[in-house]
Amino acid sequence: MPCLNLRVPRSPRRPAIARLSAWLVLVLLPALAPAQTFTLPPEGDSVVGRPLEIATRYEDTFADVARAHGLGFREVAVANPGVDPWVPGEGTVITLPTSHILPDAPREGIVINVAEMRLYYYPRGRNEVITHPIGIGREGWATPTGTGTILDKTAHPSWTPPASIRAEHAARGDIxxxxxxxxxxxxxxxxxxxxxxxxxxxxxTNRPFGVGMRISHGCIRLYPEDIASLFAQVxxxxxxxxxxxxxxxxxxxxVLYVEAHPPLDEDQAGGLNTTPLVAAVIGAAEQRGLEPDWERIRAAALExxxxxxxxxxxxTRMPLLRAAAWPAPADAAPKQEPAPQAIVSAATPRDQEWHLHMGAFRDPTGLEMLTGELNALRIPSRVEAVPGRDLQRLVLGPFATAAEAMAARVRVREATGIEPALLPPGDAGS
Structure with missing residues (x-):
């Protein structure tokens, strides 16, 4: 079962100071959340926003950049093929997909497009759309399609994990x-x-690194700042x-635009099916009697x-917004330097050790949770302070051989939804 049997009991009545704190969070956080908010386009149009081009800084990661710009990890990764998502490097120019074609659905309430891992909210009485990246169910626990309503809302919920989820965690040694x-x-x-x-x-979520990935048991996850904003408005x-x-x-x-996202894995079982793209293009082109460029459409579908x-x-491309650099969040997490977890046998020379790079993080809570999951998998890890930055870098290993590192990489991907970068000997940092 996916999120089935997840129970969200109403919280007991809290002291006045706690209720006041919760109210302040609901009032203040929406203004601070990095939501993308757009004025609705005129009737007949459906493209909002402009893509943003930025230069990355030393030790930026796509996870880091994505959250600061209201994006998910996969969105940034697929928009920048050929760039290392964990170590893009100093001064690397990347494109942020901060432009969207609104889904083909009524513009009311909440529309969730699982294929692009994005939520669109159309507030009643306001000529705008607010959009957030989301995490969805991984293969085998897919988030369902269909229509429904918000039945109730709960702040500070408890979670009663179903037996199926408890058994899955127990198999990994996580009770x-x-x-x-x-x-x-x-x-x-x-x-x-x-x-x-x-x-x-x-x-x-307490694992914000999973937003923009298929990591849940079917429910829809948002960044902590995004759910606080949405909860207050919906x-x-x-x-x-x-x-x-x-x-x-x-x-x-x-101008007619097309937007192509990688289909979900289970939708590619019989190979790439571009029939929905052709149907969408024909439907839009017929509105205005223009002939689209099918070569460009084919290229978009393949890329x-x-x-x-x-x-x-x-x-040939949508005009870009450009920024020479992007600022660090004002609430960057303080540096922490937990002790290394484990090492390989002393028989392996240090210059022959392999590692995996999980990325750099500002959120100490998410980093702590991720490190805990890795410990449950019995995978050695260490956290390093990134010199001159309010970031913590998570490195797995060392491993004696590339095969051991690759085996650990598969286990991490299956357990967390994150695929770490492989670091060959001599490339593991401090």
Whole structure:
């Protein structure tokens, strides 16, 4: 079962100071969250935003950049093929997919497109759309499509893990309690909204690195700051429409654009199916009697960058916004230097050791949770301070051979949804 049997009991009445603190969070966090908010385009158009081009800084990671710009990890990775997502390097120019074709669905309530791992919220009475990246169910625990409503909302929920999830964790040596109370160990985060689709939630997370990936048991996860913002705005009874649209087409200023995302793995079992893309393009082109450039459409389908690509007219790409650099968040986490966890046998010379790079993190809570999961997998890890930066770098290993490192890489991917970068001998940092 996916999020089935997840129970979100109402929290007991808390002291006045705690209730006041929760109210302040709901009021203040929406203004601080890195949500992408756009004015709705005129009737007949459906493209919002502009892609942003930035230069990365030393030890930036795509996870780091994505969260700061209201994006998910995979979105940034597919938009920048050929760039190392964990060590893009100083001064590397990357494109951020901060432009979107709105899903082909009624513009009301919440629309979730699982193929692009993104949520769109259309506030009633406001001519705008607010969009957030999401984490969804991994293969075998897929987030379902369909329509429903928000049944109720709970701040500081408890989590009652189903027997199937407890058994899965136990097989990895991670024994879950019968009930996980509110707090940093709770995978629901600080806010949860229960859907009328039985057993499914829209909720926060204590593992923000998983947003933008397929890592959940079917529920929809948001960054902590995003769920706080959404929770404060979305009323009970709001319509929720979950769709699966890897290919979208839409107009802006007389130009037709297509946007192609990698289809979910289970949708590629019989090979790449571009029929939905062709249907979307034909449907949009017929509105205005223009002939699209099918070569450009084919290229977009094969590249799957998630960026809107113009397929009529003279444009070869959407105009970019550019920033020479991007600022570090004001609330960057303080440096921590936990002791290394384990090492390989002394028989292996240090200059022959292999490692895996999990990325650099500002969030100490998420880093602690991830390190705990790695310890449960019996995979050695260490946390290093990145020189001159308020970042903590998570390195796995050392491993005596490349084969051992690759085997650990597979285990990490299966357990966390993150595929670490392989670091050959001499390339593991300090």
């Amino acid at each position: 879950l309690p019968a009930v996980v109370p509110p707090g940093p160990a709770n995978p629901l985060g600080d806010y949860a909204m229960r859907l009328s689709l039985p057993g499914y939630l829209i909720h926060g 009323p009970i009874g709001t319509r929720v429409n979950i769709v699966n649209q890897p290919y979208k087409a839409g107009w802006r200023d007389g 799957h960058t998630g960026l809107p690509v113009p397929v009529t007219g003279e444009l």
